[in-house]
Amino acid sequence: MLDVSLIADLPPFDGIERKALGTLLSHAKSRHYEKSSAVFNQGDPANSFFLLLDGHIRVVRMAPDGEQIIARYISSGELFGIAQALGRDTYPANAIAAVDCIALAWPSSLWQETVEKYPSFASNTYKTVGSRLQEAQDRIVEMATERVEQRVANAIWKLANQTGIKTDEGLLIDLPISRQDISEMTGTTLHTVSRLLSAWEQNGLVKSGRQKITVTSGHRLKLLADGNRDR
């Protein structure tokens, strides 16, 4: 049986009494997704909505020509696959487990009911959608006005802040991430990302290896992201 403490402190459920959380949980199924497996795919009928309990999920959209673009990473404690909140009945993107993940899944049919019964849940989730729209718009502005170097610096800086864990060398991004992944987040190529990381490593901004990036000087990385050309 799932315990209420699993979700009681998470932002989406803020303001719902524990008893109600119990009933909510009784309708949820806990599922395990292993690394690189798909939770759902773009175009699939949106039969469930999800809460990520542990791990990281990569949300990916396909371009018409088959190229992939990473829309965002979901961290634990976040809702995802909430197509209902967007008035959709299919998922708008692929969701891939970046590492082994545990998620709760509710049937979509419960969405409407939940939103109506718990106004705080409704306002929290719509706020989430709102901020994702905001983020998307920001990214459009970024793509339109900034150079590749800034965008890559910004992407890594945000990832480090979202998922980073402190090590003695700096902030380590807590999920396996390749040069290719970064390029798909920023609209460039893995080659350019590789060159940038090499240069930054020389200048002591980051330390990186196979699918691993540690930010050693968040400060200077942020400066780059904000457009200061180095030295």
Next chain:
Amino acid sequence: MLDVSLIADLPPFDGIERKALGTLLSHAKSRHYEKSSAVFNQGDPANSFFLLLDGHIRVVRMAPDGEQIIARYISSGELFGIAQALGRDTYPANAIAAVDCIALAWPSSLWQETVEKYPSFASNTYKTVGSRLQEAQDRIVEMATERVEQRVANAIWKLANQTGIKTDEGLLIDLPISRQDISEMTGTTLHTVSRLLSAWEQNGLVKSGRQKITVTSGHRLKLLADGNRDR
């Protein structure tokens, strides 16, 4: 006094009885905005939400360096400035009248109440937000994967379909739009847009003049937008 027929047939109000529309309208103020004036600005406290009755509104975001990016155009019949639906209390962008406009304005305090009282209004507006998020994501993918020529073709094609009126020459975009505007929609420069339009005019795809674009071959323009290099 405002007449119910003004809004009765508009999508956002679909499914609300005429009597309720009357009460709703009684709280609205009709306002006139002359060409190039601001309805609201980015960062302003979101005191009202709006319905555009006539005209076209340009939604613009400012980049940190002062550059402007056009997020979208609002056509008549659409809601805009609905910061509440995004859980925000300030507007996330500027709204500028592209031509003389007439809009209804409601105080933001009415939003919550309206959403709760009319479920169809709620689901319609959240669907709107959802599709704007979708559009934004699509645009990110576009910026990341397509060449300037495709993006410009696509922007013009969409504008022509959204606002176009039939003339004997083709589809005329029904609002004054400069090379600069197009460049701010696509993340390029007015120079490149000018060169593209000149070339397209030579090939008989469009006819354009000062702040005016007529699409003479939507078909071939769409082909360009989809990535077919011409001839």
Next chain:
DNA sequence: CGAAGCCTTGATGCGCCTCAACGTACGTGG
């Protein structure tokens, strides 16, 4: 141990920005 996946680094060239100069339509006030 081989294969597949990830990373690096060089060489080359093109797409598009930048800079510059000029032409043209609009509207505004004398």
Next chain:
DNA sequence: CCACGTACGTTGAGGCGCATCAAGGCTTCG
């Protein structure tokens, strides 16, 4: 109504940023 100022549009020359093409090294895993 004409003259001027301003906003918009065009077109050329030059060069930079980054994609593309190419080749090879290093890990990880079956």
